[in-house]
Amino acid sequence: VRFSPFIYHTYKNKWEAGSKTPPLYKVMLFTRRNGVYKEYMPLKIGFGKTELVDGRIMRLGKELKPVKAGYNAAADRKTTLAELKALKAKGKNTICPDYPQPAWFYELCDSLGLYVIDRANINAPERSGDRTVGGTPSNDPRLVGDYLERVKAMYYRSRNFTCVIAYSLGGPSGNGYNMYKAYQWLKSVEKSRPVIYSDTDGEWNSDL
Incomplete structure (x- = not known):
């Protein structure tokens, strides 16, 4: 397998929340065997690093100030797009769903310039x-296996979408051994984006 990670001119554009035209690059991934092309997979990808610095969420070196809105995808893409546009028009720049969403939800947020926790x-x-x-x-x-299974499903589903700026361990569910292990696993695989959990009651397993 040969893979070239270079996509030229990507540093000329910056992906920023609220942007009318976030720079998403069209990439064609293909497989080839014995000179014959077997499969083509068109992708739209974006670039951007999100990290926690001194308690602040930084995006491409600038502090990000999330204006949050709780929202879960509607039953279809068209309705979801309209509702996300309405939230953006109200000044919201960060969407906080209650559980992992369909892949096309993150694609819409990528294209609209919305962040997702x-x-x-x-x-x-x-x-x-x-x-x-x-x-x-x-x-x-x-129940630690069940907790880790759900955290892993969330992470592997959305990790490659540029709109995702942080991960939450779950809704208000108390704290304890399973949440400690979930936090440790996420931090072991995610070296940049912060991990958030609002029900820690002051304990160590949340970055914010």
Whole structure:
């Protein structure tokens, strides 16, 4: 397998939230065997580095100030596009879904210049304040595999979309062993984008 990662002139444009025409580059990925082309896969990709510096989310070296809106994709692409455009018109630049979305949702956010804080499909509010072992699903080691499976599904689904600036471990679900392990796994594979969890109650497993 030979792979050339160079796409020329990409540094002339910057992908910024709110941009009318975010620079997405058209790439044709193909497979070839014995001189015969077997498959063509058209892709649209963007470039941009998001990182946490001194407690601030930085995008391409500039501080990003998210204006958030909670939103989950509608049943079809056309309706979702219209609703995302309406949120953007209201000044929202960062979309916060409640669970992983269809791939085309992230493609729309890429094309519209909207950021996304992706969230794992974990919502276990029952007895969320109980910190005894097994007192809440998030602190029940027997469920650690289920928690990690959902966090991994989120990450591998959206990691290559330039709109994704951070990852959330889940909805309000308390804290405990499973959330610690989920945070550690995400940090082991994601070296740049921050990991966020609002239900840590001051503990260490959230970057913001």
